[in-house]
Amino acid sequence: MLVTSGMVLDNLKQGLRATLKKLVGASSVDEGIIKELARDVQRSLLQADVNVRLVLELTNRLQERALKEQPPPGLSRKDHVVKILYEELSRLLGGDEVGLPLRKDKTNIILMVGIEGSGKTSATAKLAKWLLKHGYSVGVIGTDTYRPAALEQLRTLCKRINVEVYGDERSRDPIQIASRGIEYFTGGRRKDVLIIDTAGRHKEEKGLLEEMRSMHDAVRPDLVLLVIDGTIGQQAYAQADAFHKNVPVGGIIVTKLDGSAKGGGALSATAATGARIMFISTGERVDDLEQFSPTRFVGRLLGMGDIKALLEMAKQLEQEADEVKIRRIMSGKMTIEDFYYQIEQVGKMGSLRALFEHIPGVAGMVKDEDVDVMEEKMNRWRYMIQSMTKEERANPDTINASRIRRIARGSGTSERDVKEMLTQYRRSKDMMKAMKGRQMMGFLKRLGFGKE
């Protein structure tokens, strides 16, 4: 079952895909197109109830990155912009996926918390089913002493999936039930995971939060899962925040995302609290629970197949670009642009000083003044290379005295400086030729060439 094939965020999906289509259809990517893209994305997200501030943050970043960042050689501007959009939307929903932190060598205790009607009891059964499917044995403990027939509801749901429930109709003490339940599931009844369903029916949220805190202190669960009703939209932020302040929420389950126009609001608001959304529930059936991964989710919103292929291509091109350069540098056919690239790479890693500090043995030997002189020199080299023509950069041997004069003037340096750089370039080129290929490759990689 795919979330986005249902009703969840259908509008958002359609909006974003129409936007992408427009981008792909554009003859070229210029500032106007990017601004239009940002506006379209803005509209789609606002319609999906995403918080205005979050939307503005996202579209500002999108615009800035799309205008500033250079695509890796070989990747079109358009694809690069799509990639940025994908990354920013994933970030909005919490970034990379985190797995359930379950250990195989012990009984893991999961405490389900959430306000009345958020979907705790249903989610307990759904999660039990999900865990069974993933090879865990599961036991469930019902501690809701407030809602009449709460235990009956839990038993009915769990019977369908053959999961044993511990409960005690006569007890009025949820914490005692929980402790006894944990005791019950030992020895021959030992399980990999115990899920504790709790009550939500309290007069005040304060009372509920206090009970959850005592429950947490008594039970010491390995994971607290907060269940939030996705139809409440942006209010999810305040709710998640309130619970998080009282019990250490390790993950969130957002429910009722089927057919909710506010799904985008709930998901982004929840992610904004910093807590991780681990599951989403998209229906009343016991199978309607899926692990949540922001990147996968966004991939589906934008059209999974396309995005995946694009991301792989982008990654490969980035690597290839570096590999090609390294190979050229090693073969001794280094252009001055490759030389420039070397300087740039070193610059990207921070100052030279920082670089030297990371090389064992060298750190103490390099004097601060030396480093300053070298940094200055590198800056000058950069200006000189920028003053060269394309042809001069590709074939530095064609640079004669008059050209040297011109480059010096253009870069505000002296002829001696230019000559020195050319000498350095030649020396560097010879050194590359002389060194053993494999060894050099490793060295360059360590220096930051070619991202691994």
Ligand SMILES: Nc1nc2c(ncn2[C@@H]2O[C@H](COP(=O)(O)OP(=O)(O)OP(=O)(O)O)[C@@H](O)[C@H]2O)c(=O)[nH]1
């Ligand atoms: N459509 C839909 N309905 C859901 C979903 N999850 C839960 N529900 C329904 O929401 C209602 C409340 O769910 P429960 O699991 O009983 O909620 P609860 O948090 O245990 O409620 P209390 O025990 O009163 O605190 C039930 O009718 C569920 O069937 C969902 O993902 N989609």
Ligand SMILES: [Mg+2]
């Ligand atoms: Mg319940």
